[in-house]
Amino acid sequence: MIVLIALAPPVARATDWGLCPAPPPLPTVDVPAPGTAGATAAAADKATSQGDESTLEGHVGIRRDGRTLGADRVRLDRATNHAEARGHVFLRSDDFAVTGTRGDVEMGSGAFSIDDSHYRHLPSHGQGRAAHIDRNAAGVSRMDDATFSTCPPEHEDWQLDASKVRLDPNTRQGTARNATLWFHGVPLLYSPWFRFPLGDERMSGFLTPSFGSTSSSGAEIAIPWYWNAAPNFDATLTPRWIERRGTQLQSQWRWLNPLGYWELDNEYLPHDRLAGRDRWLTRVKQHGRFGDGWHTRIDAASASDPNYFDDLGNSIALTSQTHLQRLAQADWYGGAGHFQARLESYQTLDQSIPPQSRPYQRAPQLTFTTNGELGGLDTGLTSELVRFDRSASDTATRLRVVPSVSWPIEAPGWFLRPRLAIDHTSYEIQREASTGPTSISRTLPITSLDAGLVFDRQGENYRETLEPRLFYVYVPRKNQDDIPVFDTGTFDFTFAQLFRERRFTGGDRIGDTHRLTLALTGRALERGTGREVLNGSVGAIRYFSNRTVTLPGQPVETGRHSDLIAQVGVSPTAAWSANAATQWDPKRDRADRQDFRLGYDDSAGNVANLGYRYRRGQQRQVDVSGAWQVSSNWQLLARANYSLRSRENIESLLGFEYNSCCWRFRTVARQYLADNGTKQGHALYFELVLKGLAPVGEDTGSLLKRAILGYRDPSD
Numbered sequence: 001m002i003v004l005i006a007l008a009p010p011v012a013r014a015t016d017w018g019l020c021p022a023p024p025p026l027p028t029v030d031v032p033a034p035g036t037a038g039a040t041a042a043a044a045d046k047a048t049s050q051g052d053e054s055t056l057e058g059h060v061g062i063r064r065d066g067r068t069l070g071a072d073r074v075r076l077d078r079a080t081n082h083a084e085a086r087g088h089v090f091l092r093s094d095d096f097a098v099t100g101t102r103g104d105v106e107m108g109s110g111a112f113s114i115d116d117s118h119y120r121h122l123p124s125h126g127q128g129r130a131a132h133i134d135r136n137a138a139g140v141s142r143m144d145d146a147t148f149s150t151c152p153p154e155h156e157d158w159q160l161d162a163s164k165v166r167l168d169p170n171t172r173q174g175t176a177r178n179a180t181l182w183f184h185g186v187p188l189l190y191s192p193w194f195r196f197p198l199g200d201e202r203m204s205g206f207l208t209p210s211f212g213s214t215s216s217s218g219a220e221i222a223i224p225w226y227w228n229a230a231p232n233f234d235a236t237l238t239p240r241w242i243e244r245r246g247t248q249l250q251s252q253w254r255w256l257n258p259l260g261y262w263e264l265d266n267e268y269l270p271h272d273r274l275a276g277r278d279r280w281l282t283r284v285k286q287h288g289r290f291g292d293g294w295h296t297r298i299d300a301a302s303a304s305d306p307n308y309f310d311d312l313g314n315s316i317a318l319t320s321q322t323h324l325q326r327l328a329q330a331d332w333y334g335g336a337g338h339f340q341a342r343l344e345s346y347q348t349l350d351q352s353i354p355p356q357s358r359p360y361q362r363a364p365q366l367t368f369t370t371n372g373e374l375g376g377l378d379t380g381l382t383s384e385l386v387r388f389d390r391s392a393s394d395t396a397t398r399l400r401v402v403p404s405v406s407w408p409i410e411a412p413g414w415f416l417r418p419r420l421a422i423d424h425t426s427y428e429i430q431r432e433a434s435t436g437p438t439s440i441s442r443t444l445p446i447t448s449l450d451a452g453l454v455f456d457r458q459g460e461n462y463r464e465t466l467e468p469r470l471f472y473v474y475v476p477r478k479n480q481d482d483i484p485v486f487d488t489g490t491f492d493f494t495f496a497q498l499f500r501e502r503r504f505t506g507g508d509r510i511g512d513t514h515r516l517t518l519a520l521t522g523r524a525l526e527r528g529t530g531r532e533v534l535n536g537s538v539g540a541i542r543y544f545s546n547r548t549v550t551l552p553g554q555p556v557e558t559g560r561h562s563d564l565i566a567q568v569g570v571s572p573t574a575a576w577s578a579n580a581a582t583q584w585d586p587k588r589d590r591a592d593r594q595d596f597r598l599g600y601d602d603s604a605g606n607v608a609n610l611g612y613r614y615r616r617g618q619q620r621q622v623d624v625s626g627a628w629q630v631s632s633n634w635q636l637l638a639r640a641n642y643s644l645r646s647r648e649n650i651e652s653l654l655g656f657e658y659n660s661c662c663w664r665f666r667t668v669a670r671q672y673l674a675d676n677g678t679k680q681g682h683a684l685y686f687e688l689v690l691k692g693l694a695p696v697g698e699d700t701g702s703l704l705k706r707a708i709l710g711y712r713d714p715s716d
Contacts (some may be wrong), residue, residue: 042063065107070089129147131146202401561582567580568580611624639652664687
């Protein structure tokens with residue numbers, strides 16, 4: 001069982017105040033604004049003057065430079081613009097409003113001192129009371145015996161009480177001394193010194209601790225500290241105490257510089273008492289964009305052992321992994337085409353995987369693609385130079401060049417697209433696990449013809465189309481058994497595969513084929529909006545010869561007809577949609593694959609999904625999920641993903657979210673397959689958000705967006 005309570009993440013987010021009632025109206029004064037800057041306008045029921053001093057009584061109002069002062073009685077020194085106000089004092093500027101019983105105001109600079117006050121800080125949606133409040137000419141406010149809350153007055157569900165409070169609009173930060181945070185009358189925490197944001201900017205300081213417990217590691221507590229070192233550099237350091245293992249230090253460093261965005265994540269646990277060794281995880285991420293079309297990306301991770309994520313992963317987005325990717329990539333986009341340089345390798349965490357079965361390293365992989373037009377012909381070139389490396393295996397350098405030319409002929413109602421490509425591939429192979437030549441060249445032509453008709457009919461409410469399509473491909477046979485397999489696999493058989501020229505992914509096999517695809521698609525589009533209300537497609541392949549080029553261990557394909565692929569989609573309204581697809585084997589009169597999804601997604605944030613997925617001999621699952629707004633405040637959350645084949649729960653969620661004006665609470669119970677599917681794991685998550693004080697956490701929202709298709713996190 002895992003229990004997490006999160007109040008603040010290391011990144012601030014904007015706050016939605018849409019559920020708040022209209023704030024009480026501010027007091028007003030019946031005084032027109034002065035026509036010129038620096039001028040003062042005043043009105044009262046009674047006024048007397050002596051020298052530079054005026055006494056105003058009864059419904060007093062004074063305006064100057066965007067500031068408004070109101071009171072029952074004001075003594076104004078016109079030479080210094082100093083005002084002494086008594087009785088129902090009210091003062092407002094662009095971002096601040098305060099009421100009280102008595103006060104002194106500098107009408108020129110805006111500085112003031114008011115007793116027995118109630119204030120409202122308009123940019124932060126904050127309000128509170130103070131026995132005494134001072135504000136200087138720079139706009140910095142200091143309060144004694146003060147409160148702060150973003151809840152409506154007289155309905156403070158949460159409130160911060162402090163002996164001293166300082167609000168600085170210049171840094172957009174507030175500080176409090178001897179502060180107690182209350183939530184519905186219950187003290188959540190006390191701090192002799194407390195800092196909080198007046199906006200959505202990041203700020204240094206401790207974030208709210210998280211607490212948890214697992215059956216294997218025991219209780220744990222993590223206390224993150226966020227360091228906003230500079231506008232382009234920050235860090236989060238998190239000591240994490242784990243009862244049965246020890247103390248871990250987690251850190252995240254982020255840096256924005258001329259070379260792009262960089263992030264370094266580290267986790268280190270010295271001498272895990274249960275594992276008897278040091279445990280660590282490191283990850284580096286970078287992405288950048290430079291002049292002249294250059295882009296860069298780095299994503300590389302390394303872990304101490306294969307059980308690290310199961311034992312120490314404290315993010316519900318993490319799952320068991322067998323490989324960690326290490327990638328460095330540079331791309332150039334220009335008028336000449338697209339060039340990419342790539343280094344890619346993997347750390348295999350599961351040591352039971354033999355070296356010869358682990359992913360190949362690409363060190364390096366260089367590709368260049370370009371497209372153009374020449375005399376009405378569309379021309380293209382795809383090229384690749386890659387080095388494959390892996391221990392206890394064949395290694396190789398592969399050069400591949402694929403020029404192509406097509407002659408598209410298109411007119412209203414029909415199209416014809418003949419295409420010719422020449423695939424030339426050369427290998428230099430260092431053989432360790434096989435025998436055969438070390439230098440191999442392979443050149444094969446690939447010809448195709450894509451043709452179709454579009455019949456169009458305009459109805460009263462819908463535009464209807466019927467689109468028959470033929471796709472012919474011919475690739476001659478060439479024995480390729482001497483070529484080891486470095487990056488090649490087979491495509492899933494889907495409707496899109498009916499119109500691919502190639503049978504294999506990667507470049508180690510070019511599948512011989514002589515075939516014709518016949519397909520039919522129909523659509524109904526709503527007139528006026530163009531929204532597709534209905535679509536349906538059906539298609540199959542007719543083979544004219546055997547497919548003799550295969551991957552190692554696979555048989556020659558001799559069938560003359562492929563399975564039938566059919567799919568249909570319907571969307572009767574903007575909110576409702578349904579999609580279904582099937583792969584039908586006509587020889588055995590059975591379905592080998594089936595997919596179905598019914599979905600509802602409206603503008604109010606309600607989503608519901610029903611899905612079914614079937615793969616003969618492999619998978620039969622039903623998936624139901626939804627997030628439903630039962631009122632303006634309450635939302636129910638649920639998911640059930642169940643395997644009918646193994647009769648076990650894959651993942652189930654049940655929770656709710658309460659969203660009020662100034663706080664939000666979300667809880668989710670989760671049951672899921674853990675330890676590579678060998679047992680059921682259980683977790684319970686809590687998330688409490690005090691708006692304007694602690695921004696929304698990320699973990700629970702990322703889980704729900706993954707589990708419930710269409711879920712919209714209020715914190716986004």
